[in-house]
Amino acid sequence: MTIPDVNWTSIGPELILFGTAVMVIFLDLVIKGKKKDSLGYLAVLGMVFALVFVLVDEGGVIKAFGGMIINDSFTRFLTVLIVGVGIIVTLMSMQALREGSMDVGGYHTLVLLATIGMLLMVKGLDLIIIFLGLETLSIAIYVLVGYRKWVEQSAEAAFKYFLLGAFAAAFLLYGIALVYGATGTTRIEGIAQYIALKNLGTNPLLLLGVGLLLVGLGFKLALVPFHSWTPDVYEGAPTAITAFMAVGVKAAAFAAFLRIFGGALPLLDFQWKDVLWVLAVITMTVGNVVALSQTNIKRMLAYSSIAHAGYILVGIIAGGSVGWSAVLYYLGAYAFMNLGAFGIVVFYGQKEEANVEIADYAGLGFRYPFLGAAMAIFLFSLAGIPPLAGFMGKFYIFSAAIKSGYIWLTIIGVMNSLISVFYYFRVTVIMYMKEPIKEVALEYSLPITIVLIITLAGTIQMGVAPTFYLERALDSIKWLIG
């Protein structure tokens, strides 16, 4: 046994974030009162450094730590996405932290640590690393969900998420064990090679392991039927954390999903694609249908995020360079528009989330024209109205599905998108076509303004001029396609 080479730069972003997290913890002890805002800016600064670190990386495929970590274009794409999500989430939390009574230092630290976990999931080339990343992020998120512990719902949500999450982790771990039993390795490449070599396409042990992996990841992705925790947890968590889960965790879990199912198990795709087909259909349909009847905007967005996971699954099923790059593109589009919508929910929710019922949005459109227009754009984008990011994402995913011959899946997908139009438009109905029922006095602050501008620009740009992102997404899946 040799000591594997240690390549620190391969985990540069994680180290930067970790350093930032430690600094935030210590400074939290020193800084008091109003000045705690600076902790948020510090966290953002750390993440911006991490982002720059990835962006200046010259590229190529670098494997480190004995092949457990990989830095390829796929990793880089998702690292930028996840760190970007971290930045936006931190910025949108700052106002709530200033007004509320949540502990500021711990909050930012946990967001940083969760981000590190996500990054590890993305760059793990070994099931163990992926699991490690998943746990790092999960534990941080469990705490964050229950961060408003004096609110009953928040505590309930944390407990629920923790219990179910522990089960899911066990499933995942058991799956890893079975896959290891069948193939003798936990390395992504090793598994693929062994399956090809021994022709294990129908090996029951392996298939059981794959099934358990699917359950474990399905839980984090909130795929139906593993979604039952989602609405309660999304509703109970602080809104910014809900956004973090809906976008960041999902992106990381989908990355791991692609890495495992696309990288390690491509030869089994005749086995898992049919299962995913069914999962995609019920995930889209249940998410959208149940979202129709929600009155709380966080719950509505929770169910809608389930539906969006279903659309992304369609891209995974479609496969190939078009399908998987469509998944990445969609994750990016979804990040912009969903974070934007959540940003407004945080902002409009105000102190202690007083306005999170959809009815509270009555009259917003004309009272705050910019905010109303921004929310309308995010919702239209989520509904898939061109020329916005969400449309382009759906267009790309569905075109991949048609290319691979999944016409019925596409028809089910677009009909689902029709259902979603109803509930997204309903919010604009409330915003523009109803008289206000209460006075909400808003005051823009710097962080929320930055959030809105970035997400708005991204939502429009990814719809109108998608080429830049398309090329990056296509470039990113080269390693997976092989």
Add this chain to the structure above:
Amino acid sequence: MEYPILSYLIFLPLIGVVGLFFLDHTKEKLLKGFALFITLVEFVLSLPLFFMFQVENGGMQFTEYLSWIPRLGIAYRVGLDGLSLWLVLLTTFLSCIAVLACWEDIKQHVKGFLVCILLMETGMVGVFVSLDVFLFYVFWEVMLVPMYFIIGVWGNPARRIYAAIKFVLFTMVGSLLMLVAILYIYFYHANVTGEYTFDLLKWYALAIPHSVQTWLFLAFGLAFAIKVPMFPFHTWLPDAHTEAPTVGSVLLAAVLLKMGTYGFLRYNLPLFPEAFVSFVPVISFLAVVGIIYGALVAMVQTDLKRLVAFSSVSHLGFVMLGLFTLNLQGIQGGILQMINHGLSTGALFLIVGMLYERRHTRLIAEFGGLSKVMPVYATLFMIVTLSSIGLPGLNGFVGEFLILLGAFRSQFTNVIFVVFAATGVILAAVYMLWMFQRVMFGEVTNPKNKNLPDLTKRELIVLIPLVIFIIWIGVYPKPFLKPMEATVNGMIKRVEQRVNVKNPVQEGKVSFKALKVIESRGEQGA
């Protein structure tokens, strides 16, 4: 082509939108004046399309190309032919009228309203000039949003939200299935030619197997049939029309509905000629049902606006019948009737709106004897009513006559349809004249109507241009028909080349025989 005229037309209203953002939202007159200025400039800019249009050229003119998403074969491709020429001009013309007409009507959230109108104009022009299917789809969907707001925010308080949502959902059902079909053709094209492109003109060269065409025809056709709207997909229309503010109804009737009929000619006919021919009996049947059903339902309406809305269902039935004759007269008549319907129904909605502004009711029973109180109004109303009925000398006659003539001569349409369609003209006379009689003639029974003011100068400026065109087309339609000719001939030729039913049979029961021929050919092909 020296300057990109179509791009100016598409993007000028968007510049107007940006301009509106910088204006003070309390200064109503300034906002409306600015919007009027933009639409007028737009109209003036669109006039060269007519004067520089090469009449003999049946292909695309004023074309522009700009790379957009090269990876997917998507580009900014626009162009204009004899079909879209008039629809673009109608759009720019009616947009001016619309801004002028909302002067007194819209008092709340004026800025938002004008933004919606200008966005609509961009979308409408865009739909008619797109030669890239992706671009077309974008404009097609973008249109929904401003119209949704116009109905939902400025509509009739009681049921505006219901109508707005219904409008969106109905339209989306069709357009989403159309998207699937678009993607299918896109990959089909790539499989056949190896080129990934959304270039419509390249798609025209595809020979899609007949069995597949049927499905694609249905997917595109549903989207367009809902928009037209054809019976039985029309149920959103009366609600949307009745609840929308006057200007919304005008744009909806005059331009948005034409996007459906336009779609049939631009997409269904050239892309799926075999399926198009085999669907002639079905569509003609539905068109005739629409003509008669729309007329009968219009007859029993008590609300003026609903009456006009149902008359649209009837008139659009004529258009569809004309398009599916697949001969020069029929299709030309259909296109002309699109314009006619835009002018006369647009005018009718304006006229009803003017009455509504005075009395805040549209119930026929509330009126009576208005011709004595408002003579100028009565005169214009009469002209427009007669045009809608199809009185010779006015525009409606020319269109309907051509359609019926085309249908009678068509080798595809059954002559029975023509007979029933012709009764629609009579029914139109019944419901329109009866309505006119109840509203305008007799004694002034309702004291509230005693002192209604006649039309103001602004209202005259709104109506008179429409009336001029109504009379012009009726008396001398040649300049309107001529530019269409080459384009329509091109379409017919394309169908004939593909379907090859040259020497069929006598007139009359031809269609079914022709059908058999085509079906047997299709089977051989498959």
